[in-house]
Amino acid sequence: MYPPESEISLPLNQHPPTQLPYVAYSTWVVLTRWADVNDTYKNRQDCFKNYSLSYTDDCRMPESKTRQLRRAYYAAMTYTDAQVGKVLGQLSSEGFGDDTIVVLWGDHGWQLGEHGEWAKFTNFEDGVRVPFLLHVPGVTDAGMKTDALVELIDIYPTLTDLAGLPQPELCPSFSHNISECVEGVSVAPLLKDPTKQWKQAAFSQYPRPNSGIYYLPDHKYVRSNHSEQVMGYTMRTDKWRYTEWLHFNADTAMGNWSDVWGKELYDHTNATVDFNDENMNRAYDRGFEGVLAQLHDQLMEGWRAALPPAYAQTDDV
16 A cells, blocks of 8 residues: 555654753653664664763664654554544444544654654654544534644543533642543534634643653753653644743642753744644744743643633643
């Protein structure tokens, strides 16, 4: 089905973004659990530990292996798509196609050599953006698309809304002792008006040193059982992706906004479809101070302040 490996395209951006903080980079060591990748790096374990090597061409996945892995991934996605088709076909043949709401989503993105990264362990667009497909019989039959920002936490309240069930409560500011609440909202209004004013931002996060470079030149992890000593909080608006890597207390699940290990700012004004928009980290460039300040405040205000107008509240991440 797919052309020979030699004809599979390589990523357009095989190098890390300019001025990428060391803490942001993932060593994708998980891939070495696969025998063929492990054989490639069996004498190069320093690539996954040494910050001065992890970024380099010398440690990047060889082109032949990159093409092979990308081709295999495409094949796996095609197979998965075929299985989804079989399930939907059976649903219709059993007579449930006209009264069953279907949602298809992924729990994380997957990098295939972009920025020299693999798997999911970053806060890049490629690592956190996911499919979110919703079919509602009699509503979406002709197909529709929205550019509104939505999140996976919206799935539960959306399904209860569409099914006519009681809507779950939004989480209060301090929800540690609440047995059931949600941070998302129903996207059903977007099915009536895909251009409706909606969320101002979508949020994700990923920890370090988990899957990152352990020995950093500018900061030091402490020896601990916690793999969450730093948390990368990232926010996607219609134009920007902004990330702050904060020293993190795993016991209280709180980040320290006064102890920032790194920042990332990427311009998505003219977004592409091949994850080629995050090659220049503008967080340390002159002329972006105002944007940084505004996005920093917005990130600190958190998800409540980013909700659609009818829901919006202010709170900290």
